[in-house]
Amino acid sequence: MSDINILSRLKKIVTPYVQREEGLENFNEATSFINDLEINSANLVDVVLDVEDEFDIEIDNDSMEGMLTVGDAKTIILQKLK
Amino acid sequence: MIGNDIIDLELAYSEKKSENQRFRKKVFSKAENDLIDSTLNSELTLWHLWASKEATYKLHQRKFQLEPKLNPLRIECCLGKSQRVQVAIKNEYYSVYTKITSKYLYAEARLNKSYELFREIYKQPVNYHDYLKNFSEANNFKLDNLSLKKDQLNIPSIFNSISEKNFPISITHHGKFAAIVFPLINS
Numbered sequence: 001m002s003d004i005n006i007l008s009r010l011k012k013i014v015t016p017y018v019q020r021e022e023g024l025e026n027f028n029e030a031t032s033f034i035n036d037l038e039i040n041s042a043n044l045v046d047v048v049l050d051v052e053d054e055f056d057i058e059i060d061n062d063s064m065e066g067m068l069t070v071g072d073a074k075t076i077i078l079q080k081l082k
Numbered sequence: 083m084i085g086n087d088i089i090d091l092e093l094a095y096s097e098k099k100s101e102n103q104r105f106r107k108k109v110f111s112k113a114e115n116d117l118i119d120s121t122l123n124s125e126l127t128l129w130h131l132w133a134s135k136e137a138t139y140k141l142h143q144r145k146f147q148l149e150p151k152l153n154p155l156r157i158e159c160c161l162g163k164s165q166r167v168q169v170a171i172k173n174e175y176y177s178v179y180t181k182i183t184s185k186y187l188y189a190e191a192r193l194n195k196s197y198e199l200f201r202e203i204y205k206q207p208v209n210y211h212d213y214l215k216n217f218s219e220a221n222n223f224k225l226d227n228l229s230l231k232k233d234q235l236n237i238p239s240i241f242n243s244i245s246e247k248n249f250p251i252s253i254t255h256h257g258k259f260a261a262i263v264f265p266l267i268n269s
Contacts, residue, residue: 041136046105052104064152065151
């Protein structure tokens with residue numbers, strides 16, 4: 001699975017929870033879910049659940065703890081898909 | 083040291099989180115989930131626990147200058163008397179005070195009672211100018227000298243350009259509401 005493919009699927013997942021639309025314009029690995037997209041913490045848990053569904057993986061709490069940027073999410077997804 | 087969290091109950095209830103077992107498993111311990119199920123208003127209890135965790139997390143993060151993390155299961159809540167929640171993160175224990183109305187739930191964690199706090203709950207629209215105004219009035223600082231800033235850990239404080247000092251403030255917003263809390267200077 002390509003990085004671009006993962007990023008575009010991630011973007012689709014987070015969009016309904018984003019409170020700062022400008023953050024989506026420059027959506028890249030450095031994008032922070034909380035600082036750049038202003039997703040609230042409860043919705044960040046929803047994002048984790050949606051990522052689990054979309055990629056058919058299970059994200060344990062230790063992995064969830066470090067999922068703060070798009071790049072973090074991509075790394076976790078790739079790790080779980082191995 | 084302070085941390086706060088506000089929940090717009092209408093918005094929160096619309097998400098029906100109490101029926102979402104996967105969400106609950108990621109966020110709440112067995113004991114917390116049992117508590118949610120045992121109360122008449124499960125949604126309210128769920129958000130009461132959530133806000134207590136959030137407020138405590140903010141206080142804890144500021145106290146130990148920690149990198150941001152998302153791990154609500156590590157923060158253990160236990161409901162006490164008179165809307166006070168006891169919260170533990172590892173071996174650190176905190177008390178959370180909660181105010182619940184029909185519209186919102188507001189939670190506030192503090193380290194000890196040796197200082198006075200100023201808090202304000204706003205209806206949106208509100209912006210950081212309003213926060214600075216309240217801060218300047220409460221502490222008798224000139225508004226023009228104040229600015230809101232966040233450090234590299236994303237922890238907010240108010241900077242006074244005359245004394246070149248930072249003063250802690252905790253800010254929260256959700257749906258139609260926002261709230262701030264800060265220790266009064268010289269209290």
